[in-house]
Amino acid sequence: MRKKRFLLLYGTQKGQAQAIAEEIAQQAEQHGFLANVFSLQDLEKFCLEEERDPVVIVISTTGSGEPPEPAAKFVREIQYKELPADYLAQLRYGLLALGDSEFTFFCNGGKIVDRRLQELGAKHFYDTGYADDSTGLEQVVDPWIEGLWAALNEEFAKRSGDPEKMEETKSAGDPEETKSAVGDQNAQNVPENLDLQMKAINLDSSPTPSTAPAKGDASDASAEAAPSLLRSVPPLCQCSLTVPSLPVPYLEVQILDCDGKVTFLPGFY
Numbered sequence: 001m002r003k004k005r006f007l008l009l010y011g012t013q014k015g016q017a018q019a020i021a022e023e024i025a026q027q028a029e030q031h032g033f034l035a036n037v038f039s040l041q042d043l044e045k046f047c048l049e050e051e052r053d054p055v056v057i058v059i060s061t062t063g064s065g066e067p068p069e070p071a072a073k074f075v076r077e078i079q080y081k082e083l084p085a086d087y088l089a090q091l092r093y094g095l096l097a098l099g100d101s102e103f104t105f106f107c108n109g110g111k112i113v114d115r116r117l118q119e120l121g122a123k124h125f126y127d128t129g130y131a132d133d134s135t136g137l138e139q140v141v142d143p144w145i146e147g148l149w150a151a152l153n154e155e156f157a158k159r160s161g162d163p164e165k166m167e168e169t170k171s172a173g174d175p176e177e178t179k180s181a182v183g184d185q186n187a188q189n190v191p192e193n194l195d196l197q198m199k200a201i202n203l204d205s206s207p208t209p210s211t212a213p214a215k216g217d218a219s220d221a222s223a224e225a226a227p228s229l230l231r232s233v234p235p236l237c238q239c240s241l242t243v244p245s246l247p248v249p250y251l252e253v254q255i256l257d258c259d260g261k262v263t264f265l266p267g268f269y
């Protein structure tokens with residue numbers, strides 16, 4: 001059977017995004033997919049405007065919230081103001097943003113690209129992941145990659161219009177399940193602080209927040225614009241918000257007697 005192809009693009013400054021893209025490409029084989037991997041700087045090797053297969057983008061952030069330098073030309077091209085709002089209407093993509101929450105503009109390189117692709121009519125087939133170098137990229141990267149295969153399968157099933165395959169994929173994990181697959185996995189296999197990490201993602205400025213439907217048509221768009229306690233909506237979701245890391249807990253208590261003698265409270269030493 002012919003392998004299901006997807007385009008895999010990466011934008012990297014120091015090599016992490018490339019390594020993750022290569023890992024995705026390697027795993028793709030085992031899941032029955034074929035990934036064509038290119039750097040975002042190789043503009044002559046891909047054309048988003050004509051791309052009909054799903055696209056996966058892994059992109060880091062550098063400077064103070066800029067996309068990596070090799071991706072700069074790509075970003076300039078998609079930011080061209082004359083592009084019509086349906087320029088990438090056929091495009092279905094998933095994006096994994098890398099960053100470090102110690103920086104003010106967390107994952108901003110990915111957010112810039114994500115936001116612009118949405119403005120040009122492209123749609124997510126899978127929710128955006130925000131991986132944080134300060135807590136360990138793998139805490140988000142690993143579950144994100146694990147959920148990617150079900151999302152891709154569902155996307156291909158949809159294209160072939162095969163309801164049975166859709167059902168099969170659903171039971172294997174559709175976007176609802178794709179999301180919960182990531183969530184469930186977090187709950188079961190990874191440390192407690194990943195829960196916090198995933199909450200930070202939901203609060204972040206994803207154009208399609210992970211608590212919102214994975215894909216948006218016109219009706220989704222109006223539903224998403226309504227105020228909600230369950231999902232992040234504009235303008236808040238478009239801000240570059242970052243949940244700060246807690247400092248290491250530390251407490252020392254000393255009580256001084258009036259004569260200046262130090263008394264340690266029972267239980268504190």
Ligand SMILES: Cc1cc2nc3c(=O)[nH]c(=O)nc-3n(C[C@H](O)[C@H](O)[C@H](O)COP(=O)(O)O)c2cc1C
Nearest residue numbers: 012013014015016017060061063065099100106107
């Ligand atoms: C000089 C420098 C600037 C950075 N600036 C940001 C930033 O503004 N926002 C952010 O979220 N991460 C920032 N990062 C963190 C990187 O995006 C993160 O470490 C990422 O994993 C690097 O991926 P790469 O090796 O593919 O470039 C910065 C890292 C460096 C070295």
